[in-house]
Amino acid sequence: MASCPLSLIAPGTNATVTMVNAGEGLRRRLYELGLVPEANVTVVTADRGSIIVSVAGCRYALSRGMAMKILVAPEMVAV
Amino acid sequence: MKKAITVALAGNPNVGKTTLFNTLTGSRQHVGNWPGVTVEKKEGIREYSGRTIEVTDLPGTYSLTAYSADEVVARNFIIEDRPDVVVQVVDASNLERNLYLTMQLAELGRPVIIALNMVDVAEGRGDTIDEKRLAELLAMPVIRTVGTSGEGLLDLLDAVVAIAAKGEKHTHTIGYGDDAEALISDLVGILDDDPDLAPRYPLRWLAVRLIEGDADIRRVVSGSSVGDAVSARLADIDFDEYEATLADKRYEAIGAILPQACTICVRKMTGSDMIDRVVTNKYLGIPIFLALMWGAFQLTFAVAEPFMAGIEYIFGWLGEGVAASVGPEWLASLLGDGVIGGVGGVLVFVPNIFILFLILSILEGSGYLARGAFIMDRLMYAIGLPGKSFIPMLMGFGCNVPAIMSTRTIEDERDRLITILVNPFISCGARLPVYILFAGVFFGRDAGNVIFGMYILGILVAILSAKLFRSTVLPGESSPFIMEMPPYRIPTLKNALLNMWEKGSTYLKKAGGIILIGSLIVWFLASYPAGVGYGSEESFAGMIGKFVEPLVAPLGLDWKIAVALIFGFVAKEIVVSSLGVLYGAEEGSAALSDALLADPALSAAGALAVMVFVLLYMPCVATLAVIKKETGSWRWAGFSVLYGLVVAWSLAFVTFHVAGFFLGGA
Numbered sequence: 109m110a111s112c113p114l115s116l117i118a119p120g121t122n123a124t125v126t127m128v129n130a131g132e133g134l135r136r137r138l139y140e141l142g143l144v145p146e147a148n149v150t151v152v153t154a155d156r157g158s159i160i161v162s163v164a165g166c167r168y169a170l171s172r173g174m175a176m177k178i179l180v181a182p183e184m185v186a187v
Numbered sequence: 188m189k190k191a192i193t194v195a196l197a198g199n200p201n202v203g204k205t206t207l208f209n210t211l212t213g214s215r216q217h218v219g220n221w222p223g224v225t226v227e228k229k230e231g232i233r234e235y236s237g238r239t240i241e242v243t244d245l246p247g248t249y250s251l252t253a254y255s256a257d258e259v260v261a262r263n264f265i266i267e268d269r270p271d272v273v274v275q276v277v278d279a280s281n282l283e284r285n286l287y288l289t290m291q292l293a294e295l296g297r298p299v300i301i302a303l304n305m306v307d308v309a310e311g312r313g314d315t316i317d318e319k320r321l322a323e324l325l326a327m328p329v330i331r332t333v334g335t336s337g338e339g340l341l342d343l344l345d346a347v348v349a350i351a352a353k354g355e356k357h358t359h360t361i362g363y364g365d366d367a368e369a370l371i372s373d374l375v376g377i378l379d380d381d382p383d384l385a386p387r388y389p390l391r392w393l394a395v396r397l398i399e400g401d402a403d404i405r406r407v408v409s410g411s412s413v414g415d416a417v418s419a420r421l422a423d424i425d426f427d428e429y430e431a432t433l434a435d436k437r438y439e440a441i442g443a444i445l446p447q448a449c450t451i452c453v454r455k456m457t458g459s460d461m462i463d464r465v466v467t468n469k470y471l472g473i474p475i476f477l478a479l480m481w482g483a484f485q486l487t488f489a490v491a492e493p494f495m496a497g498i499e500y501i502f503g504w505l506g507e508g509v510a511a512s513v514g515p516e517w518l519a520s521l522l523g524d525g526v527i528g529g530v531g532g533v534l535v536f537v538p539n540i541f542i543l544f545l546i547l548s549i550l551e552g553s554g555y556l557a558r559g560a561f562i563m564d565r566l567m568y569a570i571g572l573p574g575k576s577f578i579p580m581l582m583g584f585g586c587n588v589p590a591i592m593s594t595r596t597i598e599d600e601r602d603r604l605i606t607i608l609v610n611p612f613i614s615c616g617a618r619l620p621v622y623i624l625f626a627g628v629f630f631g632r633d634a635g636n637v638i639f640g641m642y643i644l645g646i647l648v649a650i651l652s653a654k655l656f657r658s659t660v661l662p663g664e665s666s667p668f669i670m671e672m673p674p675y676r677i678p679t680l681k682n683a684l685l686n687m688w689e690k691g692s693t694y695l696k697k698a699g700g701i702i703l704i705g706s707l708i709v710w711f712l713a714s715y716p717a718g719v720g721y722g723s724e725e726s727f728a729g730m731i732g733k734f735v736e737p738l739v740a741p742l743g744l745d746w747k748i749a750v751a752l753i754f755g756f757v758a759k760e761i762v763v764s765s766l767g768v769l770y771g772a773e774e775g776s777a778a779l780s781d782a783l784l785a786d787p788a789l790s791a792a793g794a795l796a797v798m799v800f801v802l803l804y805m806p807c808v809a810t811l812a813v814i815k816k817e818t819g820s821w822r823w824a825g826f827s828v829l830y831g832l833v834v835a836w837s838l839a840f841v842t843f844h845v846a847g848f849f850l851g852g853a
Contacts, residue, residue, distance in 0.1 A: 112200075113250040115285045115434070129252075131427040152463050158564050160463060160672060167463070167672030169561045171796075172438045173431025176252070 112182070114161065115175035123180035130177045141168055143178055160163045191239040192351040195265055198276035198290060199285050200247030203304045206334035207276055208244045211344075226386035228260075235344045238351075245271065249284070251291040252399070252430075259403065265295045266388060271351040274343070276302045276332075279316055280309040282449060283441055289325065290437040294360055296389035298350045301329040302343055314449055327664055360391060363433050363439040365662070370398055370429075373420055379502035381413045399433055400426025462675055466555070472562040479555070483546045484642065485635040487539055488623070494538035502531035517714070525710030528767040528779075530703050533760045536620035541691045543616060547585060548686035552678030556581055560670060570650050571657035573597065576606040580649065583613030584642070585690055587810045590615075591817055601661045607817055608656060609649040611806040612834075614642050616690075617759040621801045624763055625794040628780045637795075645802050648834060705754055705761040709768045712750075728769065742836070743798065743843040747786075752800065758807050792847035796839040803835035 111126040112122050124137045125147045142163045143149070153161040170178075196211075198204040209216075212231025229244040245264060265273060273292055277285040280818035292299050310316070322329040328346045332339035362368060374394035378384050385395065388407075396404040397417065397466070408417050466475055468673045506527045513519040550556050560577040567577055576597060582590035587610050594610075597603040599702055614622075622641050626634035712728040719725040724733060731753065732746030747769045755762035763779075770782040783789055805828045806814060815824040 113252075115438075116199075116249045116287065118281070118284075131425075134427045153467050158561070159290065160467065169557075169564070169670040169672055171431065171435055171564075173434040176250070176431065176434040178429070 111179040114149065114151070114170075114178040114180050115154075115159065115172045116169050117151055117180065117182050119151050119159075122148060122150050123182040124148055125178060126181050127179040128177060129179060134174075134177070138174075138178065142166060143168075146152045149178075149180060189238060190270065191241050192347060193268070193270040194240055194242045194347055195245055195268075195273045195297075196242055196276065197245045197261060197265075197273055197288065198247060199249055199281075199288060201275050202247070202278040203334040204244065204247060204276040207304065207332060208303060210334055210337050210340060212242055213647045223674050233344070234799065237837065238348055240344070240347060243268075248288065250288055251295075253402075262295065265292070266295055270297060271354070272347050273297045273299045274302055274347065275299055276304050276334075278308075279303050279306040280312060280314070281444060282309075282316070284454070286325075286441045286444070287437060289327075290361060290440060293325075293327070294389065294392045294395060296392065297329045298353075300343070300346050300350060301325065301327060302332045302339075303329055304332050304334055306331050307333060316412070316449045318448075321444070324444045324448060361437060363436045365476060367398065367429060367433060367436075370420075370424070371395060372772060374398070374417065377413050377416045377420060378408070380416075381411045384408070384411055384413070395433065397421060398424060398426065399430040453652060463558070463672075466558050467561055472558075473566075476559050476562055479550070480642070481639050483543070483550075483650055486546065487543045488635045488638065491538035491542050495535055498531075498535050499539065502527055502535070503535040505531070516703050520714065521707075521710060524713075525707050526703065528706070528764075528770075530699070530706055530764060531767065532703050533620060533764045533767075536623055536760075536763070537691070537695065539619055539623055541687055542617050543619065544585065544690045545683060545687040548683045548690075552682055552686070554672070554675040557672050559669065561672065566650075570654045572653055573599070573602055573607060576602065576653075579606055579610055579612050580646070583615060585616055586693070587611055587613065587615050587806065591810065591813045594817065604818060604823065605653050605656045605661055607814060608823065608830075609652045611810055611827060611831060612645045612649040612652065613646040613813075614802055615759070617807065618801055620760050620763045621755075624766075624780065624783070628783050629789075629791040629794040633731050636692050637798075641798055641802055644799065644838075648803060648838070652830075652834070701758050702760055702764050705757050706764045706768055709750070709754055709761075709765045713769055738836075739800075739817050741843075742796045742839045743790060743847065744797060744800075745788040747788075748797060752804065755801065756805060756807060758809070759801060762801055791850045792843050795846045796843035799842045800835045800839040803831055803838060805831040805835070 114123070114125075117123055125143060125145050127145060128138050128143060130138060140142075147163055150162045152162050152167065154160075158169050159166055159175055160169050161175070196204060196208055201497070207230065208231065208489050212233050215233070216231040217231060218227060218229050227246075231242045231244070233240045233242060243264065245261040248258045251262040264270070273295070275285075275289055275292055277289070289301065303316070303321075306316060318329040318331055326351065330339055330346055332343055332344045362552050364373065371391060371394045372395055375390045378390045378393055384390065393404060393408065397408065398421070408414055419653070488750055506523050509519055509523045509527065513522060547556075550559075556578075559581060563577040564573075566771060567573060576594075579590045579593045582593055590613070591607050591610050594606045595605050597606060618641075619638070622638045623634070626637040630637045709728060712731070713726050715727055719729075723729055728750050729746065732750040735749045735753070736746040737746075739752070747766065750769065751762045751765035754765045766783070767779050770779055770786075783794075805811075806824075811828065814827055815821055818824070
């Protein structure tokens with residue numbers, strides 16, 4: 109399935125990171141948190157200005173803008 | 188025959204776009220490839236009310252940020268081929284996500300029509316969508332469609348023909364905040380000088396893409412006659428940050444529109460983690476946070492009471508023993524009034540401090556505090572600070588010194604400076620004894636509520652000050668953030684107790700060190716020059732107090748409180764110990780609380796004014812030193828003192844008079 113920004117997937121969805129579209133510094137920071145290509149992420153909540161994601165057993169709050177930069181392939185779910 | 192109307196069909200993947208395309212064009216389709224890329228291009232034709240409508244099905248995309256070939260194709264078609272109308276097919280059951288693309292389409296300068304698809308799914312789930320209101324807010328037509336049955340199709344075609352006949356450009360755009368907007372208008376000014384760009388591109392969109400670091404667009408502009416001027420303007424810009432900020436602004440715009448046009452529009456809740464869902468819930472999050480904090484202060488007060496009574500009894504007994512058995516009168520006074528009255532007065536609050544620290548340790552260890560920061564993110568954003576700034580604020584409840592040091596994790600210099608400057612208003616543990624003393628004496632059973640109110644007042648003053656600084660001395664936008672959410676766990680008693688001891692013991696050390704010294708100085712000032720009555724108006728303390736009394740008199744306070752406030756600058760607990768020393772004189776061995784209650788110069792309104800003043804008046808010496816260190820200049824430290832004094836005096840004045848009106852005594 110095609111990639112889309114992490115900020116756009118529904119809560120409860122599992123996805124695989126395909127790319128981190130950020131500048132050197134920010135990319136390094138996201139990589140340090142485990143938001144690397146091939147990593148599995150789950151969106152825990154997304155009903156506020158920012159979202160909580162779970163990656164490699166850790167939780168992070170990301171602003172929507174940050175989450176735009178992380179492209180993921182959502183797991184296929186029945187529509 | 189009139190010229191054909193060209194329509195581009197845009198939308199997220201899986202919103203029923205292809206179904207709608209098929210229903211629109213029937214069998215008159217042509218499938219090919221977009222030039223240069225292996226993305227399928229589908230075109231179809233429809234005859235409607237005497238017009239030929241050529242429909243191009245764009246690839247399904249979530250946004251137009253040009254991260255993928257699909258996105259580049261979609262946006263280049265709209266920019267270069269200039270369709271008469273862009274129809275965005277929107278999944279009504281997932282409006283928020285779909286509207287992000289709408290926000291970007293709106294910037295491309297072509298008229299946009301929303302085909303609100305899958306309304307049946309959304310309404311079957313209980314959402315109610317007011318498409319007229321949505322159309323108003325988006326400033327574009329919104330037509331309900333059901334792709335499979337063809338419902339709404341004719342309405343859509345009518346709208347297409349009507350919009351195409353008007354031939355208007357779409358001009359509705361969203362604001363990106365002062366900072367970005369200034370940059371955008373600079374760039375638009377520069378780009379406007381090139382005669383080739385303006386006819387080909389919407390300039391505002393070009394400017395937005397440039398500051399979002401779009402490499403494609405940068406290449407286009409570099410090749411133009413204004414390439415150098417644009418490069419110069421963009422020389423020291425953090426594209427990542429702008430890109431994230433602009434994305435946040437688009438979501439903000441959507442967030443403002445959605446609740447007005449859709450009654451529920453919530454997503455299905457699936458998955459396992461109910462705790463995060465509940466405690467960070469849009470509606471429950473803040474009430475839960477406040478209830479927990481309120482409970483913490485009530486508990487602090489209730490649990491500590493018997494311990495306090497015990498400690499008070501011990502010091503009373505010690506005081507009597509000293510008065511009865513120590514030889515020289517001055518030594519008895521030094522030990523009884525100075526040491527026992529001063530340090531004892533502060534030690535009485537050890538149980539409160541320890542219990543508060545214990546509760547904070549438990550909340551921290553459980554992982555809840557980070558959620559508190561997350562909940563406050565929206566509020567923090569509204570006052571112009573990143574969510575991260577809330578952690579130093581929470582830490583400030585313990586002590587402002589480590590709280591201010593913890594601001595080092597905030598990247599943006601101005602965000603950090605504001606967070607530092609408002610931190611002293613967050614009520615630290617040292618201020619608690621003052622509240623407990625005054626609230627306990629004057630408000631009895633309501634003491635817990637009064638104290639909770641002080642904490643809330645501190646938070647409010649911090650928030651309003653941040654807003655004030657943001658709009659005056661330190662303008663700017665808050666930056667996007669990442670914050671770690673530690674896993675939930677049940678804190679072990681051992682860890683919580685250790686953590687409590689670590690923080691609480693600094694309080695004990697202070698009592699033995701700086702507070703003891705402060706108490707001795709106050710005792711000295713209260714006892715000399717030789718021959719005056721102890722703690723009388725003729726003593727040094729009395730002279731100092733009388734000198735500044737006119738300043739605090741409008742707050743309903745007398746010279747004794749004035750002296751205590753002056754010494755409180757060293758450490759806020761000293762307000763209590765100084766009062767212990769000063770009142771010790773008149774009331775013999777009676778507890779300080781009885782002495783305060785008996786003082787005709789003090790009223791309940793005055794007590795509130797003291798609490799408000801102590802909460803806000805200025806950072807203590809240690810906090811001031813750390814502000815100087817972290818901001819690198821005495822300028823901000825001095826500013827913090829002056830600002831604090833002005834705010835404290837004004838609010839204490841208002842408190843005294845308003846409270847006096849209701850409680851009497853003003």
